Amino acid sequence: MEEIEKVLSFIIEIEKLKDVHRKTKPVGLERFENSAEHSWHVCLSAMMLKDFANEPINIDRVIKMLLIHDLGEIDVGDTIIYASETEQLKSAEAEGIARILSILPSGKSDEFVELWCEFEAGETSDARYAKAIDRVPPLLHNLHGNGHSWRTHGVTQEQVLGLNSRIEQGSSELWQVIRKQLEAAFEQGILNKDL
């Protein structure tokens, strides 16, 4: 009984992720996305793109990783990836995820702390694929939303191509398709100031 009460407290605590605002707006919406709905979106994206992964992956592990990957933001907020992933920020996020998972009954959190660390390190095939897919939705938001977040944050074509090329590490076929869409959008002036 006490264990269930602890899980219910955890379920209430993670509500806060619904109030962490990201830097892009979902296609067709005038508001910024929150990290909870992003987490759902990226899980479904991973599930539907799994056959295009470069390496054999365990999609069930990938989905679990992606369900929890942003929980640390409850304590530190969301930061734009182009602003660089600093050591300080990562360590604050690690503290955040440890705090939040510690609400769970004893012994239940270790698996997820490890999964989060694996995701962050990005050195296994599951983590490489998960990190690749995590880039896709915000990129589509910009591609189908007049580059709104790139423009606001002064992100250049080179930065867009450079940072998102990590998609290639998870799925080179996917990167090929997206790179082509990006280049077409650049050609049509998506990042030109006078558009």
Next chain:
Amino acid sequence: MEEIEKVLSFIIEIEKLKDVHRKTKPVGLERFENSAEHSWHVCLSAMMLKDFANEPINIDRVIKMLLIHDLGEIDVGDTIIYASETEQLKSAEAEGIARILSILPSGKSDEFVELWCEFEAGETSDARYAKAIDRVPPLLHNLHGNGHSWRTHGVTQEQVLGLNSRIEQGSSELWQVIRKQLEAAFEQGILNKDL
């Protein structure tokens, strides 16, 4: 390549679930929840409560079910469960899910249409557990939010206890804990008009 483009179209189409508003407000927030962030929340809830399921379940299948369970709402919207689950509504939702999944490359949608039907029918142990957990977050929203949605929709104590007792079919231990919390809240007057 064409297959990937189709999946990307699907990923953009399902953004619309972020604009389907539900009837409860997340704990601590003044706005209504949307069905995308709810889907994420219920997946994590299922993952963390899995050890309390009545029957052996495959949590990976449960999570997949819950990731897609509300996609049909893109076409029909969300309706409060107390307003009864009509045949007409269910069939419109079934059409919706079929339309949305048909955006995927050919052969990729069948698995998910079947999974959705299994969830809706609620006759397997995975579906029973998934449907039980789907009730938990909105119930917590009301319990920790002064019964706001119950009050707005004139839901009685008997209706709350009656409809949510389906939690028992997925996890009787969980229902025991929640029932106790509900009864305590009723005793403290959560549904009294003059509170």
